[in-house]
Amino acid sequence: MIHLLKNQISAVLLAGFGITSFTALAQQPAYQLWYTKPAEKWTDALPIGNGRLGAMIFAGVEKDHIQFNEETLWTGGPRDYNHKGAAAYLPQIRQLLFEGNQQEAEKLAAEKFMGSMSGAGDRTKWVGDMKALKGLQGNPALENYDDQSWKSIKVPSYEGWEAVGLSGLDGAVWFRTTFEAPPNWQGKDLVLDLNRIRDQDLTYVNGTLIGNTDGTEPRKYTIPAKLLKPGKNTIAIQVLNYFDKGGLAGYKDTSKAIAVYPKDAPGNGVSLVKEWKYKVQNDEPPLVPQFQASYQPFGDLYLNFKTENEAVTNYKRKLDLNTAVASTTYTLKGINYLREYLASQPDQAIVIRLTADKKGSISFDALLGSPHKYSGVKKINANTIALSLKVRDGVLKGESRLQAIITKGKLLVTANKISIVAADAVTLYLTAGTSFVNDKDVSGNPASAAVKALTGLNGKSYAQVKAAHIKEYQKYYTAFSVSFGPDSKASLPTDERIEQFSDGNDPAFAALFMQYGRYLLISSSRPGTQPANLQGIWNELLTPPWGSKYTTNINLEMNYWPTGVLNLSAMAEPLIRKINALAKNGEVTAKVHYNAKGWVLHHNTDLWNGTAPINASNHGIWVSGAGWLSQHLWEHYLFTQDLNFLKNEAYPVMKQAAVFFNDFLIKDPKTGWLISTPSNSPENGGLVAGPTMDHQIIRTLFRNCIAATALLGVDADFKKTLEQKITLIAPNQIGKYGQLQEWLEDKDDTTNKHRHVSHLWGVHPGNDITWDTPDMMKAARQSLIYRGDEGTGWSLAWKINFWARFKDGNHAMKMVKMLISPAAKGGGAYINLFDAHPPFQIDGNFGGAAGIAEMLLQSHTQFVELLPALPADLPEGEVKGICARGGFVLNFKWKDGALSAVEVYSKTGGVCLLRYGNKITSIATQRGASYKFNGDLEKL
Known part of the structure; x- marks a missing residue:
């Protein structure tokens, strides 16, 4: 892919044109995220990244926390994800669906068609050992057991004990x-209402077992009257957690308390929401089988300062989008302090610079740690320590190095920390790597990347490192600029702007959000890295939501919607390499599961490029991942016009995806159309025959x-085959409610508010439905109206793009305001502007940025259309470097x-049909030439 990378970097640089009057490389608006207090939680922290390394900056004054990631640290390892013999059951599954027997089809598919899982440990033995109190002295269930030496923990915690201090713990606690x-409870049966416990509990009152449940159903145990004692009574609970969140979860609705109360008087209880004593009995539960692997955090860097609780003034932390440098400033004892943080791609390191305006003022301890059980820190040399780790549920190892360079002062390295006293300035270099080589090879030296980076930094000043970082970053970032008028609210902290955005007039914040989306994509998907996953590159949890994987029925694709239009084509390189790797594995899955040629991908994948169906048959058997990802290859060609890329990389993969569907499509016995089955309309309605999205x-x-x-002059016979087949595929249909049907049958439920609106794929990101077919477009719009505006973060982002394609800018802007609102039960943004599913998923950031662009320019038809969905809230503006x-x-x-001026630059020549409202002009462009017009599209 070397030629591809060169071409795309050239394309990025071409956005500047070298023409003074037409350049996105001009002065950028000073977009920043900034706050007047440190981060309290992870989704307050500010993200930095170089595509491979990512970090979250908390910026506390007394204790600064830098949580960091390396993109290839995952659970799992190379293995066969496919279910041998699955294809033998395909005809039977199809027949059951044709007969309308969905339940039986899903049951058979669950047993015989899903992908294979990783190996499992011996749960029966482990549970037996835990119940037998292995590893403990005495019996903690007994009333008089001495627990004075035990630690305390907040109970309950709906997000697991991980959220209240037991990070990364699975096991028996x-x-x-x-x-x-009270005296009036004597002689009464009581209820011990614990609601949810993860995963199994053995619950004792005064030494007697009153309940034992394995699963997450509510726990409401009876305490017989005979067990109750006057005054103090003891509750002891042994919790067995196998995987993911553990402990006493209680109620998601925190207004409901876990409690003890009389059966006949539920409202008169004693709350158990308080600090409980706890003791870890065992943290080595048996491995739980998994369909796919999970992205992992790497470690934590803590900077502990000796501030002696002095008053801090002038505190500010910020992230400068123009330079990709985060900073923290504050005043303490009359001294002004500055910390700068950046993730350098040229030097492959996270860099932290600490200075003050008084010499000898920098003193702190730097410590490395990790949530991984198998991890440790050691001294390397006089200014370097190393963190080594091994993933528990997987084969990968990792190593990071922390090196300190000081000006004046003293530096001392012990076994696990670097201590600095009275320095004028300090630069910290944090590097990391793993043993991952590729999805079949894990033989790499985990220390090599970290050591290589530090070696390369020898002799470089911080000023040189920072300058190289900014230069490399800006060649991508400054290729595009956007302004929606004066930034009248720049004086407000970002958290306050989020609170006010949906109800106030702050168009500049929408422009900042666009550039923040571009910043996040550059930071999590540089050429040569892995693609951005569900959380980009940032993750703090050993068991992150949905594994922080690559969900390919919308989320991975949405991550890359900005690449073409927002002048970030080079950022698509990691996705393109991922598609090539998936195509290889997908060939095996196509053969094993469907006895078909070509390649297939289902709704999820991971670092190891699994392509088989996972999770459950009612949503995991969705066959169109390869088709959707192939659309990204084609779109990449359309934006770059790189024929070599199309010939050598895109078309061969696209062709094999088409080969699969050529084999896979089957005639529907009722309609005679060719349909896709078995499949799913993500993730709604179960396993079906003929979902509309597949056919689009x-x-x-x-x-x-x-x-x-x-274009390439190849495969004439294959072209003819596709031309014949395409006329036989089930068409889009308008149903009885005037809606675009989601399925082959007219069975849409107009009260269904499901977050996925998959059958509108043909509107966006596809172009199967456009205003060239107004009746179908109106039916699609009617479907979206029925589905409603509410949704999770990424769903809101998709709806921005839909309403833009419907040319309803005001409705699209309404969705933007919902997306950029305080995170709530569904959708919104955290105070660091991370998209809230909730929890955090980064796709809403990328989809939202692309959606605002879609309001300003569309080119999915024969026209390059300007301001097709401009909302009233954006009456003025300017964009430079936007692509068609x-x-x-x-x-x-x-x-x-109203449009006032436009200039078009042509990278490769060809006809440009420029449209604004009812005005159309055709430009026969020449390669490397630019063309200027006024607001009426009259050439200047």
Whole structure:
């Protein structure tokens, strides 16, 4: 892919054109995220990244926390994800679906068709050992057991004991507390309401077992009257947690307390929401089988300062999007302190610089740690320590190095920390690597990347490192600029702007959000790295939501929507390499599961490029991942016009995806159409025959392949086959409610508010449905109206793009305001502007940024259309370096809601059909030339 990378970097640089009047490399608006207090939790912290290394900056004054990641640290390892013999059951599953027997089809598919899982440990033996109190002295269930030496923990915690101090723990833990029984409770049966416990509990009152449940169903145990004692009573609970969140979870609705109360008087209880005593009995539970692997945190860097609780003034932490440098400033004892943080791609290190305006003022201890059980810190030399680790549920190892360079002062390295006293300035270099080589090879030296980076930094000043970082970053970032008028609220901290955005007038914040999306993509997906996952590159949990993997039925694809239009084509390189690797594994899955040629991908994948169906048959058997990812290859060609890329990389993979569907499509016995089955309309309605989304993706893939064969002059017979098949695929249909049908049958439920709106794929990101077919477009819009505006973060982002394609800018802007609102039960943004599913998923950031761009420019039809969905809230603005399909880069301005000037640069030549409202002009462009027009598209 070397030629691809060179071409795309050239394309990025071309956005500047070298023409003074037409350049996105001009002065950028000073977009920043900033706050007046340190981060209290992870989603308050500020992200930095170089594509491979990521860090979250908490910026505390007394204790600064830098949580960091390395992109290839995952659980699992190379293995066969496929279910041997699955294809033998495909005809039977199809027949059951044709007969309308969905339940039986899902049951058979769950048993015979899902992918294989990783190996399991001996749970029966482990549970037996834990119940036999192995590893303990005495019996903690007994009333008079001495727990004075035990630690205390907050109970309950709905997000698991991980959220209240037991990070990364799975295993057996004992909890103990007491409650006072009022005199009027004597002689009554009581209820011990614990609601949710993860995963199994053995619950004792005054030494007697009253309940034992394995699973997460509510716990409401009876305490017989005969067990109750006057006054103090003891509760002891042995919790057995196998995987993920553990402990007494209680109620998600925190207004409901776990409690003890009389059966006949539920409202008169004693709350058990308080600190309980706890003791870890065992932290080595048997391995739980997994379909796929999970992305892992690497470690934590803590900077502990000796501030002696002095008053701090002038505190500010910020992230400068123009330089990708985070900083913290404050005043203490009259001394002004500055910390700068950056993730350098040229030097492959996270860099922290600490200075003050008084000499000898920098004193702190730097400590490395990790949530991984198998980890340790050691001294390397006089200014370097190392953190080594091994993933528990997997084969990978990792190593990071922390090196300190000081000006004046003293530096002391012990076994696990670096101590610095009275320095003028300090630079910390944090590096990391793993043993991952590729999805089949884990033989790498985990220390090599860290050591190589530090070796390369020898002799470089911080000023040189920072300058190289900014230069490399800005060649991507400054290729595009956007302004929606004066930034009148720049004086407000970002958290306050989020609170006010949905109800106030702050168009500049929408522009900042666009650039923040670009910043996050550059930071998590540089050429040569892994692609951005569900959380980009940032993750603090050993068991993150959805494994922080690559969900391929919307989320991975949404991550890369900004690449073309927002002038970040080079950032697509990691995705393109991922697609190539998936295509290889997907060939095996296509054969094993469908006895088909070509390649297939289901709804999820991971570092190891698993392609088999996972989780459950009612949503895991979705066959269109390869088709959707192939659309990204085609789109990449459309934006870059790189014929070599199309010939050598895109088309061969697209063709094999089409080959699979050519084998896979089957005639529906009722309609005679070719349909996709078994499959799913993500993640709604279960296993079905003929979901609309599949047919849109397949039809679009076939069209793209047909166009590619014509451009390349190849595969005439294959082209003819696709041209014949495409006419036989089940078409889009309008149902009885005037809606676009989600399925083959007209069975849509207009009250269903599901977050996925998969059958509108043909509207966006596809172009199977456009205003060229107004009745179908109106039906699609009606479906979206029925589905409603509410949704999780990424769902809100997708709806921005839909409403933009419907050319309803005001509705699209309504969705933008919902997306950029305080994180709530569904959607919104955390105070660091991370998208809230909730919990955090980064796709909403990327989809939202692309959606705002879609309001300003669309090029998915024959036209390059300007301001197709401009909302009233954005009456003026200017964009530079925005891209259109066909290899065009545009600068344009508008005022009072009307276009005032536009300039088009053509990277490769060709006809540009420029449209604004009802005005159309055709430009026969020349390679490397630019063309200027006024607001009426009259050439200047």
